[in-house]
Amino acid sequence: MAEGHPVVVVGSGPAGLAAAAELHSRGVPVCVLEKADAAGAAVRAWGHVRLFSSWRDLVAPAAEKLLAAGGWRRPPDDAYPTGSEWADLYLEPLAAALGERVRFGAEVVGVSRRGRDRVVDAGRAEEPFTVRVRTSGGEERMLARAVVDASGTWGAPNPLGGDGLPALGESAAAERIEFRIPDTGSAEVRSRYAGRRTAVVGSGHSALTTLVALAGLAEEAPGTRAVWVLRRGDVGDAFGGGADDRLAARGALGRRARAAVESGRIEVVTGFRTAEVRTDGDEVTLLDQNGRALGPVDEIVALTGFRPDLSWLTEIRLGLDATLEAPVELAPLIDPNVHSCGTVYPHGAAELSHPEPGFYLVGMKSYGRAPTFLALTGFEQVRSIAAAIAGDHESAARVELTLPETGVCQGSGLAEAPEEEAAAEGGCCGPAPQPVELARPASSVPQ
Structure with missing residues (x-):
């Protein structure tokens, strides 16, 4: 048997x-x-x-x-x-x-x-x-x-679409969408994002890791820009537990991401649930369920779980x-x-x-x-x-485990170890980010 x-x-x-x-x-x-x-x-x-x-x-x-x-x-x-x-x-x-x-x-x-x-x-x-x-x-x-x-x-990464299904046009734009954290330490990958505008979709630590990497790339490659696209209505607790986080590397990541956003190097768009991806030549525009348009962007990193x-x-x-x-x-x-x-x-x-x-x-x-x-x-x-x-x-x-507390556990950490964080952060923090005004196209997406 x-x-x-x-x-x-x-x-x-x-x-x-x-x-x-x-x-x-x-x-x-x-x-x-x-x-x-x-x-x-x-x-x-x-x-x-x-x-x-x-x-x-x-x-x-x-x-x-x-x-x-x-x-x-x-x-x-x-x-x-x-x-x-x-x-x-x-x-x-x-x-x-x-x-x-x-x-x-x-x-x-x-x-x-x-x-x-x-x-x-x-x-x-x-x-x-x-x-x-x-x-x-x-x-x-x-x-x-x-x-x-x-x-x-x-x-099996989740799609870009805010309703759990691929957005309209998502498959057609597949070459412009990455569903995992880009390795900007690779010359080939760096060339894909350097000097270009990238939309990073997601509120977890994978998204924060990518934002930190793109902010660093922006210091080396003028013209590199990132826009952080959140489905939630505000940033809220997306930066995690910070210095109170019992996972030091997770807390360090949140602090680095916050500094990058507060410096103005990263635009923030909230309450945006992608419904459509429109491709026009080398440019891509995202439209949400209410017909708001975000773009054009050159690349999309969808880190939605x-x-x-x-x-x-x-x-x-x-x-x-x-x-x-x-x-x-x-x-x-x-x-x-x-x-x-x-x-x-x-x-x-x-x-x-x-x-x-x-x-x-x-x-x-x-x-x-x-x-x-x-x-x-x-x-x-x-x-x-x-x-x-x-x-x-x-x-x-039996229970034989005690877990560290605080923060959510999405994604991964920084390129540097926590003990290197202070040296890597440098100075901050510029003016707080201003809301990004999104256009509403004449032909909006059906709700």
Whole structure:
């Protein structure tokens, strides 16, 4: 029956590899399936960005034990790695330590129960999962005792459109829109934004990171301009907790972004929910749901969050919150309207369970559309789930985590470490930004 098969973990990012380490430490057979050719592919994609968390909070306990057995030494607790450093110094060695338990070039394209589609009740829980895997050699089927989906949300950014759907003309303007933090340290990327006007859409820390980068670029490349486009009615608490933030790098980012805005280098537009993107030659204009026009701009960076890809889980009985697309028991704990990452109660197998026994969403994907996630949360999730799978229900029910408080946890940090912040900031602060007057075209967008 199902107990004779391994646990399949989908994804070799921080949560997926931590899950594998936890299961391995309990003697549970595990197989990690990763569609990329190396561990932490999504982390490497934002490798130029420095994390809010220090190394103290970026190494899972079971993973550290496994690595230490092979002579690995943990980086200094108070250092803040970039995404690339996290992948190079931790994720890649961890995947190597797990050895043949990690398969690269193996994309999971479907999960079900053996001989049962999602409608069939009879004998369902007794059957193992079937995991459909696509490789360079074709497709294959694996049987699994349990499935832990740690595939993340990086591949499914939210669209620019303010109603959750792509704005009219968004697809046609795709070459002018970037959905992730640009690496302005790259000469090729810098040339895309230097001397040009860029609209940065979003209120989270990914947007703040981009604004700080563009403000720095403006000092080197005259003519570089940025306009910060917020759906909310005012800037409000978008700068975060500042000096009171217990995540120092997150607080530093908010202070840098505030200084850039107050210096006048960044225009601010509020209450703008994009409904249409109009392209005219080399220029792009955004129109909101009321027909206001913003532009022209040369480039758009849409940092409006991510959502889970559930398309390959159609045969699994998921219990998801109707709003957040997170597990129903977890959703009230992570509602971004109520919680920051530090006020989320630590949670595990009980909150992450679904009507399909033995199936779990973990890591960023477990949060659905909520942005308030920390690596520490993922490590606690998989510790509890591994205990539950192994039958140690007492351990699965325990809470073994205290999270840092204040601020929201969207996006990533500065290029510089917090200790470099003072030197990097220089002088400030010019006149406060003035509201930007937006034109209303003769032909407005239907409401």
